Amino acid sequence: MKTLLQNKPNSYCETGNYHTFCPISCVSWLYQKIEDSFFLVIGTKTCGYFLQNALSVMIFSEPRYAMAQLEEGDISAQYNEYSELLKLCLKIKKDRHPKVIFWIGTCTTEIIKMDLESTAKKIEAEIEVPIVVANANGLDYSFTQGEDTVLASLIKKAPLRKKNYLNPTTPQLFLFGSLPNFLSTQLSLELSTQGIKVAGWLPSSKFTQLPSIAPGDFVCGVHPYLSRAASTLIRQRKCKLIIAPFPIGPDGTRAWIEKICITLGYSISGLKEREKQIWNKLVEYTNKLEGKTVFFTGDNLLEVSLARVLTSCKMKVCEIGIPYLDKRYQAGELELLEQICQEQGIRMPKIVEKPDNYNQLDRIREFQPDLVITGMALANPLEARGINTKWNVEFTFAQIHGFGNSENLLKLITRPLSRTEHLVHT
Amino acid sequence: MKLAYWMYTGPAHIGTLRIASSFKNVHAIMHAPLGDDYFNVMRSMLERQKNITKVTTSVIDRQVLTQGSGNKIIQNIIRKDKEDSPKLILLTPTCTSSILQEDLDNFIKKSSLETNADVLLADVNHYRVTEYQAADITLKQIIQFYLKKYISTTRFQTKEPSVNIIGAFSLAFHNQHDILELIKLLTELNIKINLILPKGASVEELEKIPRAWVNIVPYRETGLLAAEWLKNLFNMPYISTTPLGHENLANWIKELEYCLNSKGNYNFNFNNFIEYNTKFNSQSFWFSRSIDCQNLIGKSAVVFGDSTHVAAITKILKKELGINILWAGTYCKSDQKWFHNTLRKYTKNIFISENYSVVERLIKKASPDAIFGTQMERHVGKKLGIPCGVISAPVHIQNYPIGYRPFFGYEGANQLIDMIYNTFSLGMETILLEVFGGHERQVPDKVSFIAQEKYAWTKEAEEIFAQIPIIFQKKIKQQIEKYAASIKASLITPEILYEAKASVTKG
Numbered sequence: 001m002k003t004l005l006q007n008k009p010n011s012y013c014e015t016g017n018y019h020t021f022c023p024i025s026c027v028s029w030l031y032q033k034i035e036d037s038f039f040l041v042i043g044t045k046t047c048g049y050f051l052q053n054a055l056s057v058m059i060f061s062e063p064r065y066a067m068a069q070l071e072e073g074d075i076s077a078q079y080n081e082y083s084e085l086l087k088l089c090l091k092i093k094k095d096r097h098p099k100v101i102f103w104i105g106t107c108t109t110e111i112i113k114m115d116l117e118s119t120a121k122k123i124e125a126e127i128e129v130p131i132v133v134a135n136a137n138g139l140d141y142s143f144t145q146g147e148d149t150v151l152a153s154l155i156k157k158a159p160l161r162k163k164n165y166l167n168p169t170t171p172q173l174f175l176f177g178s179l180p181n182f183l184s185t186q187l188s189l190e191l192s193t194q195g196i197k198v199a200g201w202l203p204s205s206k207f208t209q210l211p212s213i214a215p216g217d218f219v220c221g222v223h224p225y226l227s228r229a230a231s232t233l234i235r236q237r238k239c240k241l242i243i244a245p246f247p248i249g250p251d252g253t254r255a256w257i258e259k260i261c262i263t264l265g266y267s268i269s270g271l272k273e274r275e276k277q278i279w280n281k282l283v284e285y286t287n288k289l290e291g292k293t294v295f296f297t298g299d300n301l302l303e304v305s306l307a308r309v310l311t312s313c314k315m316k317v318c319e320i321g322i323p324y325l326d327k328r329y330q331a332g333e334l335e336l337l338e339q340i341c342q343e344q345g346i347r348m349p350k351i352v353e354k355p356d357n358y359n360q361l362d363r364i365r366e367f368q369p370d371l372v373i374t375g376m377a378l379a380n381p382l383e384a385r386g387i388n389t390k391w392n393v394e395f396t397f398a399q400i401h402g403f404g405n406s407e408n409l410l411k412l413i414t415r416p417l418s419r420t421e422h423l424v425h426t
Numbered sequence: 427m428k429l430a431y432w433m434y435t436g437p438a439h440i441g442t443l444r445i446a447s448s449f450k451n452v453h454a455i456m457h458a459p460l461g462d463d464y465f466n467v468m469r470s471m472l473e474r475q476k477n478i479t480k481v482t483t484s485v486i487d488r489q490v491l492t493q494g495s496g497n498k499i500i501q502n503i504i505r506k507d508k509e510d511s512p513k514l515i516l517l518t519p520t521c522t523s524s525i526l527q528e529d530l531d532n533f534i535k536k537s538s539l540e541t542n543a544d545v546l547l548a549d550v551n552h553y554r555v556t557e558y559q560a561a562d563i564t565l566k567q568i569i570q571f572y573l574k575k576y577i578s579t580t581r582f583q584t585k586e587p588s589v590n591i592i593g594a595f596s597l598a599f600h601n602q603h604d605i606l607e608l609i610k611l612l613t614e615l616n617i618k619i620n621l622i623l624p625k626g627a628s629v630e631e632l633e634k635i636p637r638a639w640v641n642i643v644p645y646r647e648t649g650l651l652a653a654e655w656l657k658n659l660f661n662m663p664y665i666s667t668t669p670l671g672h673e674n675l676a677n678w679i680k681e682l683e684y685c686l687n688s689k690g691n692y693n694f695n696f697n698n699f700i701e702y703n704t705k706f707n708s709q710s711f712w713f714s715r716s717i718d719c720q721n722l723i724g725k726s727a728v729v730f731g732d733s734t735h736v737a738a739i740t741k742i743l744k745k746e747l748g749i750n751i752l753w754a755g756t757y758c759k760s761d762q763k764w765f766h767n768t769l770r771k772y773t774k775n776i777f778i779s780e781n782y783s784v785v786e787r788l789i790k791k792a793s794p795d796a797i798f799g800t801q802m803e804r805h806v807g808k809k810l811g812i813p814c815g816v817i818s819a820p821v822h823i824q825n826y827p828i829g830y831r832p833f834f835g836y837e838g839a840n841q842l843i844d845m846i847y848n849t850f851s852l853g854m855e856t857i858l859l860e861v862f863g864g865h866e867r868q869v870p871d872k873v874s875f876i877a878q879e880k881y882a883w884t885k886e887a888e889e890i891f892a893q894i895p896i897i898f899q900k901k902i903k904q905q906i907e908k909y910a911a912s913i914k915a916s917l918i919t920p921e922i923l924y925e926a927k928a929s930v931t932k933g
Contacts, residue, residue: 016460016485017482017483017485017502018460019463019467020460020461021464022459022460022461022464023461044521044552045437045521046437046439046458046520046521046552049433049436049440049464050461050462050464052431052432052433053464053468054464056822063431065431066429066430066431067429067430067431068427069427069428069430070427071427071428071553072553072554075525075553079427081427084427085427087427088427088429091429092429107459107486107521107522108521108522108525111491111522111525111526112525137459138458138459138460138461138462138486139459139460139486139487139488139491140487141460142460142461143461180893181893182890182893185890186924189920189921189924193921281928358482358509361478375467376467376470377463377466377467377470377478377479378470378478380470380474380475380476381470381475381476381477381478384476384477403928404924404925404927404928407928
């Protein structure tokens with residue numbers, strides 16, 4: 001069943017039978033990030049059930065999201081989708097006063113071919129609140145790619161800035177990818193120590209403060225799963241994409257800043273030292289990881305970046321499972337991984353796209369890795385079989401970007417190993 | 427379309443999967459898009475399952491949309507048959523598959539030609555039934571299938587009186603403790619257990635069902651359909667009383683006595699057993715008569731949840747403890763007639779709703795001394811400052827305790843009375859504290875954090891600091907200043923702020 005993709009000998013594609021979160025889960029972090037937003041997920045009880053259980057406590061804090069739950073009449077087109085959605089959006093407007101409403105299309109809206117885009121245009125005019133439509137469905141995407149589809153749609157709403165003819169030589173730099181404000185400020189600061197000013201972030205913490213982008217501006221992503229957003233910026237907004245590794249781990253953060261500096265023509269100062277300094281502080285963790293083996297079953301597209309950080313920590317990566325690998329958007333990341341492998345004189349780890357969990361369990365049995373990074377469906381059963389696991393969803397919600405959070409990241413990864421050690425010693 | 431934030435019951439396929447995953451050798455294949463297998467996460471997390479949940483997905487993706495899912499489903503069924511050799515593969519439709527309107531029945535017929543396992547299509551409609559109803563339907567469907575298959579095998583009743591318990595499910599509220607308590611009760615009564623269904627049973631064993639004298643269905647939501655069918659076909663009586671609370675428990679035992687006596691040459695009399703256990707073995711009967719519980723008389727409560735638990739617990743609150751029931755409600759719409767009839771005696775206000783905001787509004791309006799409900803009502807209680815005891819699904823991980831916490835039987839009655847008493851007294855304690863001026867509280871002063879300090883802060887640093895949630899600000903500020911002191915800085919800049927954060931995350 002395994003087929004060789006392209007010319008890279010270490011990249012395979014399996015059956016796509018794997019556990020992952022539905023991409024609508026992105027509302028959980030995006031409604032928090034975009035403070036004046038409201039997210040309306042247009043789907044069924046299945047979607048609602050997933051969200052309410054996956055979001056857990058968040059549900060009780062009156063989140064700015066809701067389900068537009070489809071009934072049999074909606075499916076058989078007895079009800080008119082325009083008037084149904086108008087009714088709901090008017091209620092949302094009255095109760096919550098959002099500055100923007102996001103409609104999240106799901107599998108069902110896709111299959112019954114609801115034309116959300118054009119309905120949104122009509123309703124937008126009627127209720128005088130902008131509506132952004134994103135199709136974050138499980139037919140096409142997995143987990144974090146939900147954010148990608150939302151950002152790609154959001155970019156279309158960002159104001160256009162005419163080129164500044166007074167100062168045409170300096171195009172601006174915009175970063176894209178949702179991070180808590182505290183974190184995005186930290187990354188902006190890292191760039192400012194090199195003299196680089198970040199002109200804005202997508203998404204901004206308020207819809208009303210979306211940055212205005214002009215053709216020719218530079219953009220750079222902070223997450224590995226934003227390939228649609230990237231291509232929208234390139235194709236529709238005529239931006240120049242800086243393809244860099246992602247600022248995860250000391251190595252990634254250094255390479256990310258470096259690449260931005262080089263592209264924008266800034267000289268690099270003190271970065272290598274900074275990275276070294278951070279690594280030195282992390283010796284306690286890297287000692288624990290060195291020589292150990294790790295297996296990624298794959299579910300959130302952060303896998304290549306995490307595998308790269310762990311390779312830098314001298315862990316041996318058995319397999320990088322990943323839902324989807326955009327080799328162009330992740331080119332910087334893949335190059336960095338290759339470079340680190342070369343420096344250490346080891347082979348590139350095998351990358352398995354659209355993995356098959358069942359086959360992976362066989363390979364895990366064979367490899368007996370020291371650590372498996374995997375979803376909750378497999379974590380307890382693996383632990384019961386004596387295999388250390390780390391729940392991969394935590395990497396999506398924890399702060400792992402930038403130099404300052406490298407320790408956080410390694411702490412997450414070493415925790416299962418420390419726990420096992422602790423249980424053995426006590 | 428309706429606007430919904432929260433639901434009391436899950437979609438139909440969850441009910442089907444709960445039944446399928448309860449059996450020992452059944453594998454369910456969901457016909458669903460990627461990400462709909464959240465059931466596996468819940469089972470592995472809430473029940474802390476050591477084994478991989480026997481549920482896989484035949485993924486609906488773009489290709490399936492254009493080419494149909496026939497071949498893919500058939501291949502997946504055959505593959506699973508080889509890999510796991512289950513006895514039954516249950517193809518489970520979801521909301522997505524139900525609108526594709528493919529001939530799933532045909533795929534099943536085709537694939538079953540090539541499998542050792544039996545292959546069935548779960549007969550549930552996503553848009554018509556809830557999680558509980560789907561579970562009820564699926565359980566009946568599986569039992570029917572196997573009894574029809576083995577109908578030729580001679581049927582005989584066990585020599586000694588025996589029962590089937592139809593009510594052991596995965597992901598059900600305090601279920602494994604309840605079932606243990608039932609087993610204990612039946613053992614003490616000297617009644618044999620023929621089969622426990624569906625959890626832990628293998629499908630081949632289902633042919634043994636008709637051997638039992640009586641079927642016991644302790645939870646109304648799931649099992650009644652099967653019990654009714656078995657009654658019609660094999661003349662097996664069933665008991666649908668929930669053995670929860672002293673009165674129900676006594677009725678349950680008397681019904682059992684009656685059913686057993688009617689089936690054979692026995693002359694059981696369990697009266698002594700009931701009296702001994704109620705008065706001497708159980709603590710709760712005495713507890714509710716002790717002086718402390720006098721204070722509960724006239725206190726008010728509202729009760730909401732599934733019909734089984736609400737009905738039984740309302741009865742206990744009213745009859746055993748003298749609590750004034752302001753209203754009782756359930757989200758089990760399909761059982762509303764029974765619910766009304768049962769609870770009429772205990773409260774004037776009965777309502778059925780699946781909408782949590784209606785429930786919230788009614789709680790606010792009634793403003794009871796205590797709430798007994800689901801996790802959602804617990805949070806409403808938190809918001810309104812009313813204590814809440816959780817008595818029904820939907821629930822969180824804390825409602826899957828590892829300690830022994832049955833709701834059924836005499837031990838269940840003990841547990842329940844503790845819970846009720848604690849819920850009320852917690853509310854009393856809070857009120858008394860307020861009356862006497864409350865805890866000595868140190869209210870953090872939001873404004874003065876930054877203003878009058880020995881460290882100067884740059885404007886940027888203050889802005890970043892303001893992004894930190896207020897409850898953490900005081901502690902974090904101390905750490906920042908400690909860090910600033912350690913590097914002898916006098917001006918707090920954003921850099922120092924982040925360095926300070928990095929310096930304390932260690933360990």
